[in-house]
Amino acid sequence: MNTATVPQQAPLTLVTGGSRGLGRSMALALAHQGHDVILTYRSQRAEADAVAEQIAQAGQRAAALALDVGRSDTFDAFADAVRGVLAQWGRDRFDHLVNNAGIGVHAAFADTTRAQFDELVDVHFKGPFFLTQTLLPLIADGGRIVNISSGLARFALPGYGAYAAMKGAMEVLTRYQAKELGARGIAVNIVAPGAIETDFGGGAVRDNPEVNAFVASQTALGRVGKPDDIGGVVASLLAPANRWINAQRIEASGGMFL
Numbered sequence: 001m002n003t004a005t006v007p008q009q010a011p012l013t014l015v016t017g018g019s020r021g022l023g024r025s026m027a028l029a030l031a032h033q034g035h036d037v038i039l040t041y042r043s044q045r046a047e048a049d050a051v052a053e054q055i056a057q058a059g060q061r062a063a064a065l066a067l068d069v070g071r072s073d074t075f076d077a078f079a080d081a082v083r084g085v086l087a088q089w090g091r092d093r094f095d096h097l098v099n100n101a102g103i104g105v106h107a108a109f110a111d112t113t114r115a116q117f118d119e120l121v122d123v124h125f126k127g128p129f130f131l132t133q134t135l136l137p138l139i140a141d142g143g144r145i146v147n148i149s150s151g152l153a154r155f156a157l158p159g160y161g162a163y164a165a166m167k168g169a170m171e172v173l174t175r176y177q178a179k180e181l182g183a184r185g186i187a188v189n190i191v192a193p194g195a196i197e198t199d200f201g202g203g204a205v206r207d208n209p210e211v212n213a214f215v216a217s218q219t220a221l222g223r224v225g226k227p228d229d230i231g232g233v234v235a236s237l238l239a240p241a242n243r244w245i246n247a248q249r250i251e252a253s254g255g256m257f258l
Contacts, residue, residue, distance in 0.1 A: 012094040014038040017101025019048035021198040025231030031055040033235045040067035069101045069127035075134040093140040096238050099128040099147045104200045109161045117162050124166035142185040146234055147174050149192035155257040171249055178247035187246040194253025196225040220255025
């Protein structure tokens with residue numbers, strides 16, 4: 001009797017905005033956890049290709065695809081590009097979607113322009129909403145979706161009202177997605193990072209010593225977050241042992257403003 005078993009495929013995760021910052025950390029953490037990764041970039045192809053190479057060095061497959069999450073009119077073409085990668089890898093579905101790509105806009109409520117507001121809506125709410133909808137046929141039953149929020153949806157700092165409002169909308173949407181996609185066995189959660197040392201929003205948390213010290217003083221663990229703090233959370237959330245977590249907001253802020 002032949003007792004040989006067919007090797008299982010590695011889990012495949014799509015991470016938007018995976019060329020830099022938090023997305024890069026997520027993509028690499030997932031690769032080290034045994035995931036193949038499709039990562040997206042908006043304009044920095046060289047950075048995306050470098051992350052893909054690091055994933056390959058970790059022994060996993062990787063592909064970098066261009067995507068502007070603020071352009072929902074391009075999502076059908078992007079889905080076709082994803083289908084192309086899947087076909088090359090002998091698959092017709094991917095397992096997990098991480099809606100990470102984003103931008104930072106700092107403006108007081110009274111000064112926020114309609115153009116800034118519209119850009120935030122397109123990138124942080126309309127984009128993830130319709131990108132996920134477009135990719136649903138390509139997400140495997142029993143798969144998982146991770147959206148990204150912000151600690152700013154819980155606590156308030158002047159200048160982030162519009163940005164935080166979009167993240168609050170994503171938190172509500174996450175619960176609805178979990179409810180409506182549950183019939184397919186798809187779990188949906190949202191991770192809310194605190195202040196992280198990246199170039200996001202001009203890099204103030206990373207580069208301004210006064211801002212960095214203030215954030216650290218308001219964080220229970222006594223320091224500002226690093227990208228790998230968030231990459232590790234997302235990778236852990238997508239581990240098989242955590243498949244029963246669903247419809248949850250998971251803040252990863254080190255305990256800011258408790």
